[in-house]
Amino acid sequence: MALIVQKYGGSSVANTERILHVARRVAARAREGSQIVVTVSAMGDTTDDLIALAQQVTERPSDREMDLLLSTGEIVSCTLLAMALRDLGVPARSFTGWQAGILTNDTHGRARVLSIDPARLRASLDRGEVAVVAGFQGITTETDVTTLGRGGSDTTAVALAAALGAGCCDIYTDVEGVYTCDPRLEPQARKLREISYEEMLEMASQGARVMHPRAVELGAIHGIPILVASSMKDAPGTLIHGDCGMEPVNKVRGISHDTDIAKVTVLGVPDRPGAAAELFACLGGSNLAADTIVQNASAHGPATDLTFTVGVADLRRALEAITPVAVEMGASGVITDDRLGKLSIVGTGVLNTPGYAPRMFKALADAGINIELITTSEIRITCIIDQGRIPDAVRVLHATFELERAESTPG
Amino acid sequence: MALIVQKYGGSSVANTERILHVARRVAARAREGSQIVVTVSAMGDTTDDLIALAQQVTERPSDREMDLLLSTGEIVSCTLLAMALRDLGVPARSFTGWQAGILTNDTHGRARVLSIDPARLRASLDRGEVAVVAGFQGITTETDVTTLGRGGSDTTAVALAAALGAGCCDIYTDVEGVYTCDPRLEPQARKLREISYEEMLEMASQGARVMHPRAVELGAIHGIPILVASSMKDAPGTLIHGDCGMEPVNKVRGISHDTDIAKVTVLGVPDRPGAAAELFACLGGSNLAADTIVQNASAHGPATDLTFTVGVADLRRALEAITPVAVEMGASGVITDDRLGKLSIVGTGVLNTPGYAPRMFKALADAGINIELITTSEIRITCIIDQGRIPDAVRVLHATFELERAESTPG
Numbered sequence: 001m002a003l004i005v006q007k008y009g010g011s012s013v014a015n016t017e018r019i020l021h022v023a024r025r026v027a028a029r030a031r032e033g034s035q036i037v038v039t040v041s042a043m044g045d046t047t048d049d050l051i052a053l054a055q056q057v058t059e060r061p062s063d064r065e066m067d068l069l070l071s072t073g074e075i076v077s078c079t080l081l082a083m084a085l086r087d088l089g090v091p092a093r094s095f096t097g098w099q100a101g102i103l104t105n106d107t108h109g110r111a112r113v114l115s116i117d118p119a120r121l122r123a124s125l126d127r128g129e130v131a132v133v134a135g136f137q138g139i140t141t142e143t144d145v146t147t148l149g150r151g152g153s154d155t156t157a158v159a160l161a162a163a164l165g166a167g168c169c170d171i172y173t174d175v176e177g178v179y180t181c182d183p184r185l186e187p188q189a190r191k192l193r194e195i196s197y198e199e200m201l202e203m204a205s206q207g208a209r210v211m212h213p214r215a216v217e218l219g220a221i222h223g224i225p226i227l228v229a230s231s232m233k234d235a236p237g238t239l240i241h242g243d244c245g246m247e248p249v250n251k252v253r254g255i256s257h258d259t260d261i262a263k264v265t266v267l268g269v270p271d272r273p274g275a276a277a278e279l280f281a282c283l284g285g286s287n288l289a290a291d292t293i294v295q296n297a298s299a300h301g302p303a304t305d306l307t308f309t310v311g312v313a314d315l316r317r318a319l320e321a322i323t324p325v326a327v328e329m330g331a332s333g334v335i336t337d338d339r340l341g342k343l344s345i346v347g348t349g350v351l352n353t354p355g356y357a358p359r360m361f362k363a364l365a366d367a368g369i370n371i372e373l374i375t376t377s378e379i380r381i382t383c384i385i386d387q388g389r390i391p392d393a394v395r396v397l398h399a400t401f402e403l404e405r406a407e408s409t410p411g
Numbered sequence: 412m413a414l415i416v417q418k419y420g421g422s423s424v425a426n427t428e429r430i431l432h433v434a435r436r437v438a439a440r441a442r443e444g445s446q447i448v449v450t451v452s453a454m455g456d457t458t459d460d461l462i463a464l465a466q467q468v469t470e471r472p473s474d475r476e477m478d479l480l481l482s483t484g485e486i487v488s489c490t491l492l493a494m495a496l497r498d499l500g501v502p503a504r505s506f507t508g509w510q511a512g513i514l515t516n517d518t519h520g521r522a523r524v525l526s527i528d529p530a531r532l533r534a535s536l537d538r539g540e541v542a543v544v545a546g547f548q549g550i551t552t553e554t555d556v557t558t559l560g561r562g563g564s565d566t567t568a569v570a571l572a573a574a575l576g577a578g579c580c581d582i583y584t585d586v587e588g589v590y591t592c593d594p595r596l597e598p599q600a601r602k603l604r605e606i607s608y609e610e611m612l613e614m615a616s617q618g619a620r621v622m623h624p625r626a627v628e629l630g631a632i633h634g635i636p637i638l639v640a641s642s643m644k645d646a647p648g649t650l651i652h653g654d655c656g657m658e659p660v661n662k663v664r665g666i667s668h669d670t671d672i673a674k675v676t677v678l679g680v681p682d683r684p685g686a687a688a689e690l691f692a693c694l695g696g697s698n699l700a701a702d703t704i705v706q707n708a709s710a711h712g713p714a715t716d717l718t719f720t721v722g723v724a725d726l727r728r729a730l731e732a733i734t735p736v737a738v739e740m741g742a743s744g745v746i747t748d749d750r751l752g753k754l755s756i757v758g759t760g761v762l763n764t765p766g767y768a769p770r771m772f773k774a775l776a777d778a779g780i781n782i783e784l785i786t787t788s789e790i791r792i793t794c795i796i797d798q799g800r801i802p803d804a805v806r807v808l809h810a811t812f813e814l815e816r817a818e819s820t821p822g
Contacts, residue, residue, distance in 0.1 A: 020468060058494045
C-alpha cells in the first residue's frame with residue numbers, strides 16, 4: 001500500500017474552516033487506499049502570538065522555555081485535524097513530536113533531527129489510521145522539547161518520509177509551486193514542473209520562500225521526491241527530485257531574490273593566516289551566520305578588506321560581535337550598508353557554461369543597476385545590489401533569460 | 412531545606428501581568444530559602460477557548476484528542492511563569508505533566524494519577540531551580556497525554572506534594588479561603604482558619620467551589636496539609652488538615668450549596684435484589700454519576716420508588732440511559748424535576764449529635780422552604796429544595812447555627 005507524507009503550512013490551517021478543508025482533502029486521499037501521515041504547522045499567527053506572550057513576561061526568554069511554549073501551537077492544530085478527520089469517518093490519531101519518536105539534538109530554537117523511531121506511527125498506520133503529527137518539534141535524549149527553527153514543519157515532513165520509507169513527501173502551502181521568479185514582481189513568472197534538489201536549494205537559500213533549504217537538503221540526502229503544491233487548489237505543483245528525465249541542463253531555471261540585506265566591510269584586515277577565521281568565529285559565537293563572504297585579494301600590501309552580508313535584523317548584533325575583534329587585530333575600520341538586496345540566477349551548470357555570467361552582468365548594467373558584490377556557486381550566480389532596484393532587476397533578468405517560455409517536455 | 416508545593420489557578424494566571432505577579436510571589440518565597448514546586452492552571456479562559464475550537468471541527472471530539480489539545484493550555488502558562496521567574500533572577504524550569512513523571516490511567520478526560528516518578532523534579536530542585544509544572548495533565552503507560560478532569564490542577568499539586576514529601580501544599584486561588592457559606596449569599600459568612608479533610612470533602616463535594624474533592628481526598632490519604640489562600644492578597648487562608656488541635660467537634664462548620672440539580676424518580680421499581688444495581692450500572696456506563704440516591708422503603712408491596720439527582724446538564728443523557736432499563740425491568744414510569752438545589756450543613760459529628768438535624772429541618776420549615784429529599788453522611792446533612800429558595804435557605808441556616816461568630820482559638 002502506498003505511503004504518503006503530507007505537510008500543511010500555517011496559512012492552510014489558519015482557522016477551523018481551513019482545517020476542515022484540509023481534512024476533506026486528506027480524507028479523499030485516505031479513501032483512495034493510501035496510508036497517510038500528515039504533519040501540520042501551527043494555525044496562522046499562533047507562533048507569533050506565543051512569542052508576543054513570552055515577550056510580555058521577559059525580554060530574554062530562555063530558549064528551552066520558548067521551545068516548550070511554541071511546541072503547543074502545532075499540538076493544537078494537529079489534534080484539531082485529527083478530530084476533523086474522525087468526524088469525516090476517517091480513523092485518525094494525533095502525535096506530538098516526541099510521541100512520533102522525533103529525537104533531536106539540544107540546540108533549542110533550531111534543533112537538528114538526530115533520528116526518528118517510527119514504531120508508534122507504524123502501529124497507527126497499521127491500524128488503518130491517518131497519523132497526524134505536530135510539525136516543527138522533537139525531543140532531546142533528556143526529554144526536553146525542542147523546536148526545529150524556521151521551516152521546521154517542512155523538515156518534520158521530509159524526515160518522517162525518510163524514516164517511514166514513503167514514496168513521496170507532499171508540501172501543501174499557500175503558493176502553487178516553485179516559480180521562475182517571484183510572481184508578485186513579474187507577472188510572466190512561470191511555475192516549474194520540476195526542479196532538482198540542488199537548484200531548489202539555491203532558490204530557497206537565496207530567498208524563494210516556498211520551502212526551507214534544510215528540508216530540501218534532507219530530501220536530497222534520503223532521495224525523497226518532494227511535491228510542492230497548493231493546499232487550496234487542485235493545480236499540479238512542482239516536483240523537487242534528483243534523477244532527471246529533466247530538460248537539458250545548462251539553463252537558468254529561476255531567479256531568486258532577497259531584501260533586507262546588510263553589508264559589513266572590515267577595512268584593513270592584516271593579511272595573515274587566521275584573521276578571517278577569528279572574525280567569523282566571533283560571529284558564530286553570537287549565533288550569527290554570515291551569508292555572502294568576499295575577501296578582496298591583497299594585491300596592494302599587507303592588509304585586505306573583508307566583506308560579508310547578514311540580515312538587517314542581525315546587523316546590530318553582528319557589529320557588536322565583530323567590532324572588538326576587528327579593533328584587536330588592528331583592522332582600520334568597519335563600515336556598513338543596510339539597504340541592499342540579493343539577486344541570483346539559479347540553474348545546473350550556469351557557472352561552468354560560458355555566457356551566463358556576462359549576460360547577467362550586462363543586463364543589469366544596461367538597466368543602470370550597480371553591482372556591489374558578486375558571489376557564485378556551481379549552480380548559482382548572485383549579485384548584491386541596491387534594495388530599491390530588486391524588482392527591476394528581477395524583471396530584467398527574467399526577460400534576459402527568457403524564463404517566460406514554456407518548458408520542453410522532459411525526456 | 413523546606414520543600415513547598417504551590418498551585419495557582421486559572422484566574423491567578425489569567426494574563427501576563429498576573430503571571431508576573433505570581434512570579435514575584437514565588438520569587439519571594441524562593442529567596443527565603445525554600446525549595447519550591449509550582450503548578451499552574453491554564454490562563455483564564457484558555458481551556459474554554461480550546462474546547463470551542465474543537466467544537467468548531469466536530470460535535471463529538473475524541474476524548475484522547477481532546478486531552479492532548481487541552482494539555483497545551485497549562486504548558487503555555489507554566490513556560491511563561493518559568494520565563495518570568497528567570498527574568499527575576501530566580502532559576503526556574505518548566506515541566507509538562509509527562510516530563511514531571513505523572514503517570515495516570517487511560518481514562519481520558521478524567522484520568523486518575525497512578526504514580527509519580529519525581530526524579531526529574533528532584534534533579535531540578537537540587538540544582539536550585541523552581542520547578543514549574545503544568546497542572547491538570549499526565550501520561551499513560553502508552554505515552555498518551557491525559558487530563559485529570561475538573562479540579563485537575565489541584566490534584567496535580569497535592570499528588571506532587573505527596574510524591575516529593577513536601578511539608579505543605581498551598582492552593583492559591585481567587586478566594587481567600589473556605590467560608591462558613593458562600594459570601595455572595597450571606598455577607599456575614601466567616602472565613603475558617605482550619606477545617607478537617609473530611610469536613611472539607613463534604614463542603615467541596617456539596618458545591619463549595621474552592622477546591623476539588625479529589626485533591627482533598629488525596630491530601631487526606633497522604634496526610635498533606637493544604638493551605639487555601641488568595642493569590643492576590645497576603646491574607647491568611649484556611650488550612651485543611653487532619654490532626655486537630657481544632658476547636659470542639661460537634662459543631663456545624665459551614666453550609667454548602669449547589670444549584671442546577673435535577674431529580675429523577677423511577678416509579679414502581681420491582682422490589683427484587685439487583686434492581687437498583689441494574690439502573691445505576693447503566694448510568695455508570697454513560698459516564699454519569701448519580702449524586703444523591705434515595706430508595707423509599709417498600710412498605711406497601713412488591714415495588715418501590717427510586718430517586719436520584721444529577722446535574723441539570725446531565726439530565727438528558729441520564730434519561731436516555733435509564734429509561735430503556737426501567738421499562739425493561741417493569742418499572743411503571745420515570746419522572747423528573749430540574750429546578751432543584753442542594754443545601755448541606757457540614758461538621759464533624761453533626762449526624763450523630765442530637766439536635767442538628769431537627770434544628771435544620773425546623774429552620775427551613777419556619778422559612779416556608781419545602782424539603783424534597785434528605786440524605787446524610789457522618790458529617791453532613793443534605794436537603795434537596797427548590798432552587799429558587801437556596802439563597803434564603805443559606806442565610807437562614809447561617810443564622811440558625813450562629814456561623815457568624817468567631818472561632819475560638821484552637822488549642
